[in-house]
Amino acid sequence: MLSFQATDLQDVVLVETGAHRDERGAFARLYCPEAFAAAGIAFTPSQINLSTNTLRHTLRGLHFQAAPWAEAKFVRVVTGAIYDVVLDLRPDSPSYRRWQAFELSADNLRGLFIPEGCAHGFLTLEDDTGVLYQMGRPYEPGHAAGIRYDDPAFAIDWPAAPVLISRADREWPLFAG
Numbered sequence: 001m002l003s004f005q006a007t008d009l010q011d012v013v014l015v016e017t018g019a020h021r022d023e024r025g026a027f028a029r030l031y032c033p034e035a036f037a038a039a040g041i042a043f044t045p046s047q048i049n050l051s052t053n054t055l056r057h058t059l060r061g062l063h064f065q066a067a068p069w070a071e072a073k074f075v076r077v078v079t080g081a082i083y084d085v086v087l088d089l090r091p092d093s094p095s096y097r098r099w100q101a102f103e104l105s106a107d108n109l110r111g112l113f114i115p116e117g118c119a120h121g122f123l124t125l126e127d128d129t130g131v132l133y134q135m136g137r138p139y140e141p142g143h144a145a146g147i148r149y150d151d152p153a154f155a156i157d158w159p160a161a162p163v164l165i166s167r168a169d170r171e172w173p174l175f176a177g
């Protein structure tokens with residue numbers, strides 16, 4: 001059911017769900033410890049979150065938790081669609097400072113595994129978009145860090161300007177790494 005595809009970023013993995021589809025709709029497996037272990041990904045969800053977004057072109061992120069509160073996360077869209085961006089902030093990674101974008105949607109049911117040390121953000125592509133997160137560690141308030149979506153250090157190419165973005169996400173300091 002789950003198939004794993006490497007990306008341009010080290011250890012960031014696209015997960016095709018291989019949903020069973022018929023005239024009623026689809027049935028998809030959203031996580032499987034055996035499949036992750038067989039793919040060499042040490043990841044056990046400890047918290048599951050849902051982000052609902054009313055408007056198209058809502059932007060959330062980019063967020064990460066600095067060590068020792070770094071989080072791995074397995075992200076997928078359950079309604080609507082997003083332009084999902086992962087940015088590698090691991091100085092020892094061959095893809096350090098590189099970003100890559102992925103279209104995740106309720107239609108493709110594609111999942112994205114994001115290891116610790118990467119920043120994550122998305123721009124919704126449809127109204128009423130729901131994003132499901134399976135988190136590798138419990139939330140630690142007060143340790144959120146962020147990268148500004150328009151930081152010139154990374155020149156992330158978004159498909160549209162955000163119509164809705166939190167003040168916190170607008171005001172992250174520019175990257176000084």
Ligand SMILES: Cc1cn([C@H]2C[C@H](O)[C@@H](COP(=O)(O)OP(=O)(O)O[C@H]3O[C@H](C)C(=O)[C@H](O)[C@H]3O)O2)c(=O)[nH]c1=O
Nearest residue numbers: 049051060061062063064073120121122133139144166
């Ligand atoms: C992340 C998180 C937040 N919260 C609380 C804290 C706030 O009171 C409220 C909203 O938090 P925030 O505005 O940080 O939500 P997002 O902007 O959607 O943050 C997420 O968006 C980007 C794209 C991500 O990849 C992260 O998983 C996550 O940081 O939920 C929790 O209780 N648990 C959590 O794990």
